[in-house]
Amino acid sequence: MKALFLATEARPLVKVGGLADVAWELPRALRALGVSVRLALPFYPSIDREQIAVQRVIKVEVEQATGSIQADIYQTEISNLPVYLIDGDPVRRTYSIYGDPQFEVEKFAFFSLAALKMCQVLKWKPDLIHANDWHTAPAVIWLAAKRAEHPFWKSVASLLTIHNLRYMGAGAERAMEQYGLPASNDKRLPEWARNLPLPMGLSSADWVSTVSRSYAEEIQTPAFGCGLDGMLSALRKKLTGIPNGIDVEDWNPATDAALPVCFSINNLEPRNEAKRFLQEELKLEQNAAIPLLGMVTRLDWQKGIDLALDALAGITQRAWQFVLLGTGDPNINKLVYEFAAAHTASTRAVQRYDPQLARRIYAGCDLILVPSRYEPCGLTQMIAMRYGSVPVVRSTGGLKDTVAPYKTDDGGTGFRFDSPDAKELRDTLLAAFEVYQDRREWRGLQRRGMVMDFSWKHSAERYSDLYQDVCAKRLQE
Numbered sequence: 001m002k003a004l005f006l007a008t009e010a011r012p013l014v015k016v017g018g019l020a021d022v023a024w025e026l027p028r029a030l031r032a033l034g035v036s037v038r039l040a041l042p043f044y045p046s047i048d049r050e051q052i053a054v055q056r057v058i059k060v061e062v063e064q065a066t067g068s069i070q071a072d073i074y075q076t077e078i079s080n081l082p083v084y085l086i087d088g089d090p091v092r093r094t095y096s097i098y099g100d101p102q103f104e105v106e107k108f109a110f111f112s113l114a115a116l117k118m119c120q121v122l123k124w125k126p127d128l129i130h131a132n133d134w135h136t137a138p139a140v141i142w143l144a145a146k147r148a149e150h151p152f153w154k155s156v157a158s159l160l161t162i163h164n165l166r167y168m169g170a171g172a173e174r175a176m177e178q179y180g181l182p183a184s185n186d187k188r189l190p191e192w193a194r195n196l197p198l199p200m201g202l203s204s205a206d207w208v209s210t211v212s213r214s215y216a217e218e219i220q221t222p223a224f225g226c227g228l229d230g231m232l233s234a235l236r237k238k239l240t241g242i243p244n245g246i247d248v249e250d251w252n253p254a255t256d257a258a259l260p261v262c263f264s265i266n267n268l269e270p271r272n273e274a275k276r277f278l279q280e281e282l283k284l285e286q287n288a289a290i291p292l293l294g295m296v297t298r299l300d301w302q303k304g305i306d307l308a309l310d311a312l313a314g315i316t317q318r319a320w321q322f323v324l325l326g327t328g329d330p331n332i333n334k335l336v337y338e339f340a341a342a343h344t345a346s347t348r349a350v351q352r353y354d355p356q357l358a359r360r361i362y363a364g365c366d367l368i369l370v371p372s373r374y375e376p377c378g379l380t381q382m383i384a385m386r387y388g389s390v391p392v393v394r395s396t397g398g399l400k401d402t403v404a405p406y407k408t409d410d411g412g413t414g415f416r417f418d419s420p421d422a423k424e425l426r427d428t429l430l431a432a433f434e435v436y437q438d439r440r441e442w443r444g445l446q447r448r449g450m451v452m453d454f455s456w457k458h459s460a461e462r463y464s465d466l467y468q469d470v471c472a473k474r475l476q477e
Contacts (some may be wrong), residue, residue: 001467002036004126006115006136008108009097010039012078013047013085016097017298018244018379019132019163022211025247028081029460035467038126040115042107043074043085045095052076054085060117062088062110065178071114073121086114105172109179109197112138120152127471128157134169137201141181144204157474159466160205162198164376165219165226166302169197176200188231199228202235207470209240209463211377212398216241224374240466243398244377245456246386253387258359263388265450268443271363271388278364282348284321291436292321293429294365294389296358296380299328299336304371304394306332309339310422311371311429312347318433323348323365325358362387366442367432373420375399381414385449390414390442392425392432402454406435406445413449 007023009016027037054074061068071088090110094103112131116139119126131140140158147153173195176182183195186203193199202208210216218224220233232239253271254264260277263270272288279286293312297303305324312322322343324336333351340349350357362368368384370393377398381391385403391414393399399416406412417428436442 001034001128001464001471002124002126003030003038003128003130003467004115004119005037005039006112006129006131006139007039007041008111008133008135010041010083013041013052013083014044014097018377021246021379022163022244023132024081025245025456026460026463028079029245029456030464031081033460033464035464038082038084038124040084040086040111040118042091042111043072043087044097045092046097047085052078058118058121060114060121062114062117063180064110065180069110071110071117073114073118084115084118086111086118088114105169105175105197106178108135109138109172109175109181112136113142113179115139116142116153120150125152126156128159128467130159130161130467131201131205132161133163134167134172134196134198134201137169137197137204138176138179138181140201141176141197141204145181155475157206157470158204159207159209159470160201162202162208162210162219162376165198165210165224165228166374168193168199168226172197186231188234190227190230193228193231199231202228202231206474207238207240207466208232208235209242209466211241212243212401213241214400215374215376215397218374218397242459242462242466243401244379245459246379246382246454248386248453248455251383251386253363256359256363258356259363260360263363265388265447268388268446274360275364275366278323278360279321281360282323284323284346284348287319290319290321291366291433292323292364293367293369293392294322294361295324295326295369296361297324297326297370299326299332301329301332302373302375304373304420306335307371307420307422307425308369309335311426312343313339314422314426315429318430319346320429320433321346323350323361325350325352325354325361327351327353359387362389365389366436367392367415367429370394370399371417371420371425372396372399378402382452382454385413385452386454388446388450390432390445390449392417392428394418394420394425402452404448406432408441411444411448413445413452 009020010023403414
């Protein structure tokens with residue numbers, strides 16, 4: 001089984017969000033199972049070329065309306081994972097990864113089609129193309145439209161994974177036409193969606209997956225389907241939800257060099273020192289009795305940050321401390337800093353990308369808040385449990401699938417609330433504070449979370465089986 005994994009970011013080369021973790025960890029987990037996966041990424045100008053040993057292997061021509069554009073293909077290997085880096089004018093036109101609509105859509109269309117052309121020139125024929133989100137959907141769309149004309153591609157299957165349905169590639173219409181990918185005529189698609197990369201990719205793919213069982217169900221409803229719920233319901237027989245995992249060797253409080261002290265499920269006492277150190281680092285009162293809450297998040301409406309702030313503002317009868325680490329939407333950032341200014345004794349807002357501090361937050365906080373309005377999978381709650389921090393999550397998507405609600409009679413691993421409502425979150429936090437006062441009960445809650453197995457092994461096995469099934473169906477056709 002040979003697979004080409006297409007993504008726009010992957011650790012350790014480039015990271016903006018959670019996709020970078022998935023695109024780095026899942027291919028390696030699949031290779032451990034015997035799947036011959038190769039990863040392809042754009043060779044962004046921001047990637048430090050002096051820190052990796054790359055070799056230029058070939059050049060290919062990508063056709064588009066005004067003539068062909070040369071793509072230079074580089075190859076490297078990181079932790080036994082073969083990686084192709086694809087360079088060309090559309091990729092190097094801007095330093096940013098995302099967020100520049102003028103260049104973003106052409107950059108990713110060019111990258112997606114160059115990756116396919118690369119396989120032909122290298123004479124390396126994958127059994128399956130695994131694309132991720134709208135950025136690499138053009139590869140799936142091209143494959144469906146052109147495979148009949150190209151014997152090389154006739155038997156190659158495609159899988160498109162939805163990491164976040166909300167982002168469909170708006171503004172890509174002109175670039176799609178320019179690269180020979182005209183609007184879809186699939187009547188299952190709403191008219192407005194027929195020239196957007198993600199909807200077109202969903203219509204074209206041999207199979208569609210998303211990153212949790214609950215999110216796969218939710219996106220078939222009007223509340224979460226972003227206008228595509230009808231089509232996704234029609235596709236439900238070829239729609240699979242497979243949860244993401246985490247690298248349990250990397251995320252390990254027993255060996256994490258970023259922590260002031262290490263600890264494990266069998267020796268949790270040093271975690272008290274991790275909390276004290278974090279309080280000292282943030283210049284908060286060093287008091288073990290006060291629950292310390294944390295958020296490590298992108299500042300985005302999706303993440304429910306306003307719900308968290310409103311809920312905490314309503315808790316005046318109990319002491320609490322709160323730290324938020326993240327960057328993003330300037331409007332949400334303003335809310336956070338206004339809240340921090342109004343709660344100077346109890347709140348710290350850190351506006352930067354700081355992976356080392358993130359680890360100390362996971363290790364030192366008592367509770368991690370993930371009050372998302374929707375969450376396809378979420379990694380924060382899994383990492384939090386691994387580090388003995390108890391998650392407080394909204395019952396949606398992957399949060400619902402990975403956090404069992406606390407009950408006095410049968411355990412649980414965290415606290416859940418149902419509606420995106422600050423009062424409901426406040427009441428849930430007050431219930432968590434009550435349990436926090438019972439140290440024995442709290443230790444049991446921590447240990448039940450720490451013992452959960454969120455490694456990639458199980459998810460990779462499901463992906464491997466899915467690859468086999470999708471390829472078999474493609475061959476039958």
